[in-house]
Structures are given as C-alpha cells and as structure tokens.
Amino acid sequence: MKSLATVRGEAAVRFEKNFLFWSTDGSGSWPLSLALGAPDEKEALTNFEGTARWARQWMDLADSLHIVTAQRLWRTGSQLIPTHIRFISAPELAAFVGRAKEWNRAIERLQQLAADWPAVQPLDRKTFIRLVSLSSLEWQQTRQFMRWVERHPTSGLLPRQLPIPGVDSKWFETHRALCTALRRATAGDEQEGFGLRILEKLLTLRVLDPQLRAGLAGLGDFSAEPDVLAALGWHPRVVIVCENLQCAYSFGDIEGAVVIAKQGYAVDVLSRLSWLASARIVYWGDLDTHGFAILNRFRSYFPRAESILMDETTLLDNRTLWASEPDQNVQLLSLLTDREQAVLEMLRSSTYGPSVRLEQERIPWDVVEGAFERVLGQ
Helix, strand or coil, rough: CCCCCHHHHHHHHHHHHHHHHHHCCCCCCCCCEECCCCCHHHHHHHHHHHHHHHHHHHHCCCCEEEEEEEEEEEEEEEEEEEEEECCCCHHHHHCCCCCCCCCCHHHHHHHHHHHCCCCCCCHHHHHHHHHHHHCCHHHHHHHHHHHHHHHHCCCCHHHHHHCCCCCCCCHHHEEEEEHHHHHHHHHHHCCCCCCCCCCCEEEEECCHHHHHHHCCCCCCEEEEHHHHHCCCCCCCCEEEEEECCHHHHHCCCCCCCEEEEEEEEHHHHHHHHHHHHHHEEEECECCHHHHHHHHHHHHHHCCCEECCCCCCCHHHCHHHCCCCCCCCCCCCCCCHHHHHHHHHHHHCCCCCCCEEEEEECCCHHHHHHHHHHHHCCC
C-alpha cells in the first residue's frame, strides 16, 4: 500500500524523465495511471485498520485528483478500494509533483523560441534544462543577445561592449554555452564566438627549474595566452598539471620542471602546447570522480600522462581528511589504467561511504613532497 509521498515520488521520476519530450512535442500516452499498491484480501484482513486508513487517505483526495477505484468482493463483504491515480495530461502531473510553474515556463519559452526562430530544431536535454532554469530577466537578456548577434554576425566587439542592458563579460561567460547551443538549434551555426572578440583564458604556469627561469629573465610564475606559451622555445623535462592553484604554488625548485595550474575540464587547450609532447607529464587532481574524468579527458590528448596521489593507498591513508562529492561524474572513462578504474568504481559504488572524495589541497604537504620525490627521483 503506497503512501501519497511514495506515489508523488514515482510521478516525479516520470516527469523528470519525460519533461523534455512532453513539453516539446506533446508526446506521451494519456491518460497515465500509476498503481497505488492496493492490498489483496489476505493483506487487508491481516491489517484491517491500516487498510481502512490507507483507503480513506486516497478517497479523501478524490475531489481534486482522479482516483480509480474497484469493488473488491471478500469473504467479509465488499469494499471499495482505490487502485490507481490517473493523470489526463502532463500539466496535471506537473502540478501533482509541484512542478507546475516550471512546466508553464518551459511551454512559454519554447513557444517564444519558435516564434522568434520558426526553423528551430529540437533541443537536447542539457540545453532544455538550462533554458527552463533561467530567471525571467536572464531569458529576456538571452533573447536580446541572440537577436543582436544575428543582426551583427561580425561585430568584433568585446562582450562588455554589447549594447544590451545587463549583458557584459560575466554574463557572457555564464550563458555562453547555452547561447551556443541555442544558436546551433536556431541557425545551425557551430561557431562559438558569435563574431565577438573573445579574450582567451590565460594559462597559469610556474617555472620550478632555476635554469629555465634564468632563460626568462628570472620570471618564475606568470599567466599568458596559450599561443604565447606554445611559442616558448624550451623543452622542460617534466610538466606537472596540478588542478589546485594553492598546491601549484607550494612546490619548490625541481630540476627541469614546470607546473600548469587550475585548468579543470578545460585541459583541452593544453594540446596547443607542442612542447608537452616531448616532456614527462604528471597529472595531480582531486581524488574523486571528477578528478578522474578530467584525467581521462587529458589522456585523450596526452596518452602517456601519469597520475600521482590518485590511488587507493592515498585515499585510505588520509581517511580523516575525506569530504563529500556533491555531484558525481557518471560518464564512461575508458582511458584510465586498471588501478585508477578500480578506485573510481570504489568511489562510485560507495565502498568506503557515500560520495567520498579527497581534495588534493587536504593532503599533508610532506606526503605530497615524498610522492613527487619518489616519482621524479628528486
């Protein structure tokens, strides 16, 4: 016998799974019925009071919801039992699970999108969710931005120069992925720059080798555009890719080594640095599912990249420093080694607890130094 909360949870799962399809093209088989887990005769007679209380709870909702009932003939007599809840439309189900405002917002925005760009193609799920999650002001700004760049396809302006209220460089970086996806859906345009002048994200680099620093007039750490770094005429022996900036700045001198910091999932840009191909590359990230996902992406460009401090021993030796990973990466990661894959599966399957993670900046620095000394021989 299912409670109201249980059935609402089941309905919410159905809604979440079908939100895009129901709102985009009205697909779905209606009415949609969900079973209430009605008891059989044995269960009803064994728990007579509980059954009566359960049935009364559902029958009390019959004025506001479509509750399907059935007359059951039992040895003690007949009884009217609720068996299903029936929804005649997606908006009705959305209201039942508390998503009515979100449903109405989705329908309104999809209609506006079609009115502005009649040839718009179906949105993928990620783009759809982003579209619906925008505030009213953000959606208004997004439509204004899309119309403006359509009229000025080669403006060459910086985002902060756009004559659109509220649209500046921060707005552009926050909404760039959504606008790119919408541009693709509305105009079939794969160009991500919108004809704007986009300043490239700078790479942060530390030079750990004294001789390499001498060749840069003593410059030890700096940020520069990828093409500037690609033009450096050097060949470091070791390149350490370190996600955490504080950790990157904690390294002392290491012969022949440089550190590139804080790239996250944007490690793709490192493929433009040709001198990485001749170096030994060591990747050190958080010991969590996203850390392994970034390593996997990095290996698609640099297959020889080694990981460090991303093993089971490091995880277990620092148990008291664990934190919780709020949103795990669930993608297939095919470029990890067997040992890395084993740790990843432990994290995903909650072998040591739910959503365990070990952030790299929590690991004691003497442990870090010891690991690098063993790996690099210094």
